[in-house]
Amino acid sequence: MPTIDDVARAAGVSASTVSYVLSGKRTISGPTQERVRQAIADLGFRPHAGARALASARTSVIALMAPLRAGVDVNVIMQFVTGVVRRAREFDHDVLLLTQDDMAGIERVSHGSMVDAVIVMDVEADDERLPALRGLKQPAVLIGLPGDERGLTCVDLDFEEVGRLALRHLTDLGHRRVALIGPPPSVLERHTSYAERMLRGYRAQAEAAGLEVLVQPCEGTAVGARAATLAVLEAMPDLTGVVVHNESALPTVLSTLRREGRRVPDDVSLVAVCPAEVALSQSIALTAIDIPAQEIGGAAVDLVMDLLTPTPPPRPGGAAAPATAAAAPVEGTDPTGSPTGTGPTRATVAPHLFPPHVTVRETTAPPRRTPA
Amino acid sequence: MPTIDDVARAAGVSASTVSYVLSGKRTISGPTQERVRQAIADLGFRPHAGARALASARTSVIALMAPLRAGVDVNVIMQFVTGVVRRAREFDHDVLLLTQDDMAGIERVSHGSMVDAVIVMDVEADDERLPALRGLKQPAVLIGLPGDERGLTCVDLDFEEVGRLALRHLTDLGHRRVALIGPPPSVLERHTSYAERMLRGYRAQAEAAGLEVLVQPCEGTAVGARAATLAVLEAMPDLTGVVVHNESALPTVLSTLRREGRRVPDDVSLVAVCPAEVALSQSIALTAIDIPAQEIGGAAVDLVMDLLTPTPPPRPGGAAAPATAAAAPVEGTDPTGSPTGTGPTRATVAPHLFPPHVTVRETTAPPRRTPA
DNA sequence: CGCGGAGGCCGAATCGGTTCGACCACGGCA
DNA sequence: TGCCGTGGTCGAACCGATTCGGCCTCCGCG
Structure with missing residues (x-):
């Protein structure tokens, strides 16, 4: 493994010059750059990560804490993970994976x-990790929305709006007898952020519309999903619409409805809340509010990078910000160029929430008029 | 962030002493150790990873390349991943996640x-990454078995035996008309190691038993699985047994059989090849050859640690090997204490293959006598 | 009583980069 | 012609650990 000194020697320059060629933090003449780059290529030089980290206090690694908890669908988790990894690589960063959900990691x-x-x-x-996260010397970004997000940067799909929207889509079609098949009890008991928010939005919308609200938690197993579907059917026999917020349950919910003689969408309309891939890999293409998991993961990385770039001193005659290329959701403070001063250390920026959309596929239709 | 010098000062010793207390590589007296540990605790000292890596040439991080390829079930991948992460943590190592399947990462x-x-x-x-892997300065461990594993360390379930065993379980019960629903075409086209090996074993066993072999590749989607199941049923209407080596297809295969009027296991027996969790989360508990994905991931880490511990010079009067606590599968050369000399740089050790077992659950039974 | 050896600790070199201050040469301007 | 500014490069300090050689002390043994 050649070192920076080897490169310097080969190029006939000093080590610091090589470093500056690499980092671009000082101007180096064209010919010199050329020689240095050539030497780097010839020797196959790669800077030693540890040495670099030691000297620069930057590691080019970001930690991703992706706890594999009961009740959360692995597919969805992996969508987030790959979104994070992909985008991180675009910023020349790698990802260290933490799977334990304790703070120790x-x-x-x-x-x-x-x-x-x-x-x-x-x-x-009310995540217990919050206080510790706030105390970190490195910036932290949450995927999700805790009760108190002060001092933290958050990004997620706007699940409250998801809840409203899902129900509204059905009521707009004319459905009045609707049930929600939700996440597993364990997820709810943990007060998982996305589940509670979705539920809140759904309930609010239902009450606003004067609908009876029927919410059925549901295990992710086949038997659990079957039981939940049957329970809902029994509690509301005249139901014509279902919202399903539970990826693992979807196949069984679908097949159970069918087995119970309810055709989809003729007899009952179904709108799912899940990533598009999941919606499309079912026995019938699901009308769904797609969870853009990869994008959200990517956005989390964008936020990290923002926090990592030393706050550009707000001089008015600005060469633009160094192109973090953040395709941020339309929300919160304007991503580029803060309107006024940078504000109180950007600690109070609003959470970045992606607006949800219903993608109509093959599982929703107006209720049949006959029973009316 | 306190440094080792701060600790040394607080404890009234030199920095090297602190280092030796931490590493245990030299004897330090009890009282001194006590003072040092106290100082470390008081200051909340944590050694700087970069500095440590620089000085010791060890990072305590291992890279895990887990490409998310089309056709491989994410659940299974994550089982491996968590197995790796968990076991790595037990050795005080962290995991850097690479998801691109190129060699660049x-x-x-x-x-x-x-x-x-x-x-x-x-x-x-015939993995293209092999040559590059062999050239690495760090050891590499493969989960899977390439055609030519020379110079590489490999670990996996013995999928050839899986193929044989799955079929044998059915024939032992008396089934003679059996089909295999396999992985997606894309997986086979890539010549994915596990898929080919399983197929080879299955074919060999079928021929040995004089059975007609029917192999049906199958997409992981609901429609794909339904199509594959129907195809198999059409090609072999009198079939009484199915082997399914495709996690994502399982739910749909099951429901399709049912819809076609074939009860499981009364009319057709089914043995799956999948992790136990998957076998148990279906509508009926699947008789299966469980893929111990977590264990295999853990074993990969064990192998890494073996390769990392400097080969103990084979002196006969041995204090035992430094307890890597490897619960290795019963295979290959004896894990501890090589029978004779350490051999040619352990490059030629046999691959570590876990022996598969059939776990009988609720989806296999003898064929009904009536049609005979 | 003297010597050898082991136990326990320290000092300094080292790992491989980054970064700041300084230096040099050259060009423009007065 | 002299001075200043600037673009381009170098030298050296520094980041925070690990590790090797050496030194001192104390004990045991002859």
Whole structure:
């Protein structure tokens, strides 16, 4: 493994010059750059990550805490994960994967200076990790929305709106007898952020519309899903619409409805809340509010990068911000160029929420008029 | 962030003493150790990972290449991943996640000295990454079995035996008309190691038993699985047994059989090849050859640690090997204490193959006598 | 009583980069 | 012609650990 000194020698320059060629932090003449780059290529030089981290206090690694908790669909988790990894790579960063949901992992990699930042998934309403996260020397970004997000940066789909929208789509079609098949009890008991928010929005919308609300938690197993579907059918025999917020249950919900003689969408309309891939891999293409998991993961990385770039001193005659290329959702403060001063250390920016959309596929239709 | 010097000062010793207390590589007196540990606790000292990597040439990080390829079930991948992460943590190591399947990622982290070793998943029969892997300065462990594993360390379930065993279980029960619903075409076209090996074993066993072999590739989607099931039923209407080696297809295969009037296991027996969790979360508990994905992932880490511990010079009067606590499968050369000399740099050790077992649950039974 | 050896600790070199201050040469301007 | 500014490069300090050689002390033994 050649070192920077080897490169310097080969190029006939000093080590610092090589470093500056690499980082671009000082101007180096064209010919010199050329020689240096050539030497780097010839020798196959790759800077030693540890040495770099030691000297620059930057590791080019971000930690991703993706706890595999009971009740959360692995497919969805992996969507987030790949979104994060992909986007991180575009910023020349790697991802250290933490799967334990305790704080110890975070503290270890943080205090040990193994990472530049932390992204945390599966946030709960009153997450115990919050205070520790706030105390980190590295910035932290949450995927999800805890009850108190002060001092933290958050990004997620706007699940409250998801709840409203899902129901509204059905009522707009004319459905009045609707049930929600939700996440597993364990997820709710944990007060998982997305589940509670979705539920809140759904309930609010239902009450506003004067509908009876029927909410049925549901295990992700086949038997659990079957039981939940039957329970809903029994509690509301005249139901014509279902919202399903539970990826693992979808196949069984679908087949159970069928077995019970309810055709989809003729007899009952179904709108799912899940990633598009999941909606499309079912026995029938699901009308759904797609969870853009990959995008959200990517957005989390964008936020990390924002937090990592030293706040550009707000000089008015600005060469633009160094192109973080953040395709941020339309929300919160304007991504580029803060309107006025940078504000109180950007700690109070609004959470970045992606607006949800209904994608109509093959499982929703107006209720049949006959029973009316 | 306190440094080792701060600790040394607080404890009234030199920095090297602190280091030796931490590493245990030299004897330090009891009282001194006590003072040092106290100082560490008081200050909340955590060694700087970069500095440590620089000085010791060890990062305590291992790279895991887990490409998310079309056709491989995410649940299974994640089982491996968590197995790796968990076991790595037991050895005080962290995991850097690579999801691209190109070699660039590996080379980057390897040459940059970001990791101590590499674990590679989803190996193909003639994997193009092999030569590069052999050239790495860090050890590499494959989960899977390429055609030519010389110079590489491999671990996996013995999928050839899986193929034989699955079929044998059915024939032992008396079934003679059996079909295999396999992985998606894309997986086979890539010559994915596990798929080909399973198929080979299955074919061999079928021929040995003089059975007609019917193999049906199958997409992981609901429509794909339905199509595959119907195809098999049409090609072999009198079939009484199915082997399914395709996690994502299982729910639909099951429901399709049912819809076609074939009761499981009364009319047709089904044995799956999948992780136990998957077998148990179906509408009926599947008789299956469980893929111990977590264990295999853990075993990969064990192998990494073996490769990482400097080969204990084979002195006969041995204090035992430093307890890597490897629960290795019963295979290959004896894990501890090589029978004779350490052999040619352990490059030629046999691949570590886990022996498969059939776990009988509720989907297999003898064929009904009536049609005979 | 003297010597050898082991136990326990320290000092300094080292790992491989980054970064700041300084230096040099050259061009423009007065 | 002299001075200043600037673009381009170098040298050296520094980041925070690990590790090797050496030194001192104390004990045991002859």
